Amino acid sequence: MAELRCVLGPGEMPWVDELFEPQELRHCIRDLVALSTLPAIWKDYDTRQIADSVAAALLSMLHADVIFVTVPGLRDEPVVDVTRTGQAVSIGSSGHIEGILRGASRGDREQISAIDNPLGKGTLRIAAAPISFGRDAAIVACSVDPQFPSETHRLLLGIAANQAALAMQRRHAEAEQRRLASVIERSSEFVGFAHLDGTPQYLNNAAYELLGLSGIEEVQRLNIFDFMAPHERARALREALPMVMRTGRWLGELDFRHFRTGEIIPFLVDWFRIDDRRTGHPTNMATVSRDLRPQRKLEGDLRRLNESLEQRVTERTSELAKALERLTLEAEERLRADARAQQLQAELHHASRLTAAGQMAGALTHELNQPLTAFTNSVNAGRRMIANDPPYRIDTLRDVLDEAADQALRAGEIIRRLREFVTRGETEMRIENLPDLIREASELASAGTGPHRVQVRLSFDPRAEAVFANRIQLQQVMLNLIRNAHEAMAQSEMRELEVVTARLDDKSIEIAVVDRGSGLPDNIVKHLFEPFHTTKSDGMGLGLSICRSIVEAHQGKLGYEPNCGGGAVFRVKLPVPLER
Ligand code: ADP
Secondary structure, three states, X not given: OHHHHHHHOOOOOHHHXXXXXXXXXXXXHHHHHHHHHHHHHHHHOOHHHHHHHHHHHHHHHOOOOEEEEEEOOOXXXXXXXXXXXOOOOOHHHHHHXXXXXXXXXXXXXXXXXXXXXXXXXXXXXXXXXXXXXXXXXXXXXXXXXXXXXXXXXXXXXXXXXXXXXXXXXXXXXHHHHHHHHHHHHHOOOEEEEEEOOOOEEEEOHHHHHHHOOOOHHHHHOOXXXXXXXXXXXXXXXXXXXXXXXXXXXEEEEEEEEOOOOOOEEEEEEEEEEEEOOOOOOEXXXXXXXXXXXXXXXXXXXXXXXXXXXXXXXHHHHHHHHHHHHHHHHHHHHHHHHHHHHHHHHHHHHHHHHHHHHHHHXXXXXXXXXXXXXXXXXXXXXXXXXXXXXXXXXXXXXXXXXXXXXXXXXXXXXXXXXXXXXXXXXOOXXXXXXXXXXXXHHHHHHHHOOOOOOOEEEEEOOHHHOEEEEOXXXXXXXXXXXXXXXXXXXXXXXXXXXXXXXXXXXXXXXXEEEEEOOOOOOHHHHHOOOOOOOOOOOOOOOOHHHHHHHHHHHOOOEEEEEEOOOOOEEEEEEEEOOXXX
């Protein structure tokens, strides 16, 4: 005791003063030894188990009635509150006491307080010691013993709190370390530590896998520069390493190599220096490096995608260009078709002028009568003057003859005008394509036939394709025949029209226009090709007579025969054009 006092001094260790009894000193030493062995027992304990163990130890060492240990939850750990009670305290009342002690634990822990004993008579004396593990962590001990707490009690309480704090901190640090280690282990990045001389100390699983390394024995025989592709070593040694040592860090791309396959693997390398916290001297170096292959693959895929997109855009553009070309061709075709339609329109117009001409011919006949009658009268008057009335006056006779000449000229003028109107001054004949000519005439004829749907069938003999004709005039013939056929079938049940060409022999070809219409009554057939025979209320009866004239002007023949199945057949016979 005296020795202890001498070494530590009574002021620094007040508890020493209490231990004048050898028995108590023995107990105290026993308790201190017991407390010092606890951390070894707590090696695998969690916070709750540590708190419970320290509470149990103190309950017996301090002869306390209640020990309450409270530890706030740190990080993801739960809050720990442990209460151990002596025999005097029932389980039921411990909850009540716990509430009181929780309040006491938050006060000044060094302060010894006393409260009315909630368990019975007298006072309950309370002593608390903070645990340096999070705010408000503490051990609170209480006892009904009026001597509580002695200095020894407070010493044991303080040491127990310290031991618990150290154990909890160590456990916490180990958990942190484990967490960190598992993050590094599970990382897909290459993580490694090495001595400053380049000897590897640690590689994570990803590093082993990425470089095809078998185990730590193999790694320990290597140097970190062996990890790199041969062509990178000089750069790493001369550029990167000096920079790591000088500035603490180098970040850049380096090619590594696979130890089994020899594959060159590009890495983004973060290479850094680790310094001793206290001295600041470099102790190790480390790296966290990323395999760039997936990124390169993505870049490659993206590049290929871009190229294929460009390719597709080019293809599409050329498709579009082709489509545009097609459209242009179609537009040109349409323009040509429009021009053709306009031409047909003009011809239709001309054709209708021809029909009108037919009608006009009637009117002109009437007109011609006048000058012809006047001419006849003048000539008769002159003849009478010479025969019956001598001596006649020569002047009067000249006047009468002049009048006759004037009337003859007038009649001639009327005829010339009609001829000009009908032929439009065109009498040119040339080799024409007969099917084309018929097709156009059929289109024109069908154009104004009203709502009746006539089934038209055109059938052409390839040996009867050429005809020597004035196209407009021959078309006018076809137009008339086809239109008559349409009109004849307006009331028919069967509306079938056939235009058939045929080579009859070496010299002639024939065009037959066959319909299933009303046919022709005998009285009409007799005068069919004579002018002014018509059964139509608005007809002139001139069409067929003009047709026959035109056909005959082409050295041909136009004839009619009844269709045996009902209806009419008109046949145009024309000479085969001479070979040129
Ligand atoms: P229009 O048609 O002005 O009467 P056409 O000379 O063309 O003059 O015809 C004379 C008449 O011949 C017509 O009124 C009609 O009675 C008859 N005809 C012409 N073609 C046919 C036909 N295919 N079927 C029946 N009758 C016809």
